[in-house]
Amino acid sequence: MDLQIAAALVPLLGWAVHGGVLTHRLAAARRDPLTGLHTRAGWTARAEHCIRRHPATAVLLVDLDHFKDLNDTHRHAAGDAALIATADRLRTWCGRHGTAGRLGGDEFVAVVQDLAAVDLDALTTALHRPLPYNGVSLPLAASVGVCRLAELPVPLLTDALAAADAAMYAAKGRGRRGSRLSR
Structure with missing residues (x-):
């Protein structure tokens, strides 16, 4: 038996x-194998869930400035270190209030439950902090675009991403230092 x-x-x-x-x-x-952040698919599922549950949700797009120059000058290992540092800084900033992801290349995304609960200036400061790497200090800079879902006629993730993208490019146009809210 x-x-x-x-x-x-x-x-x-x-x-x-x-x-x-x-x-x-x-x-x-x-999960992105380099940074450990959610990939587009994983992040999107979490962002959609956040949008349904929290009316004050905001979506952020982050793009590293001058990343190609950093990669060309200091090589790909330094570029990878910059991507990892950016991911860590974004993940830390989101904390328990949101979720960060990497869309690919030097593009990152985050969703936060309530933009008022987090310090956007602290994110900008963190993303612009130089990165110690092999005895040199690598300059890091990023442009951040933000969209509050409550400002959209219909709170859809695709529309929020488009508005955050437009705000990010507006921030790049202002000298690549800082963040910009969609309007």
């Missing part, structure tokens, strides 16, 4: 292990 039970449990154990491996792979696919 014990042999029959064991024989029946072996396939179940195999399926449980297989399911665990697939779950782990799916979770890993929703």
